Amino acid sequence: MVIDFNKPSSLIHEIQLEQFGNWNLFKFSNSLQLRMEELLEKKKADQITPDEMAELEAIGKFDRIFTHINAMLAAQYAN
Template sequence: MIAQEMVQPSFFMRSGVRMSQFGDFYIFKFTDELQSRFEELLGKNKQDLLTKEERAELDGISELSRIFTFINAQLAAQAKWCPTQLENLYDNEPDSSASIATPQNT
């Protein structure tokens, strides 16, 4: 593991996070302000214009985004509308798969 400087993701929790209803449950999202800042930093990163402090900020926001993606996926998996197995999506669909074998020349 490589050590790196980053703003702690918890720093953004108080002012940069909101809950948003999604179906029958809530997910974690960035506020509009934090999302805009994230996009600004990503743009500067693409142009290789980040300062050391901005790099630490971008790394912290990116880590928080990964955490939210994981948590939100767990919440979605627990929701009644979201099947936990992909096979459940196709229970009533006809089997359209095909197996093709190519004879070998002997």
């Protein structure tokens, strides 16, 4: 997977909508989730390259954005 850090929209196809009960929430595709886990393991083992670290940080930003959006959706569903 190649992430264009100057074009975050390059990851848009890696974002999916999944139904959880009556809720629809955003989540990463399986390939993006696996890539994030692989990079986290490399970081833990202190074997991550600077490019991989930048990739992990970019994925992490998307993770925080979608966590926030999902929390907003959950709050709306709760009302």
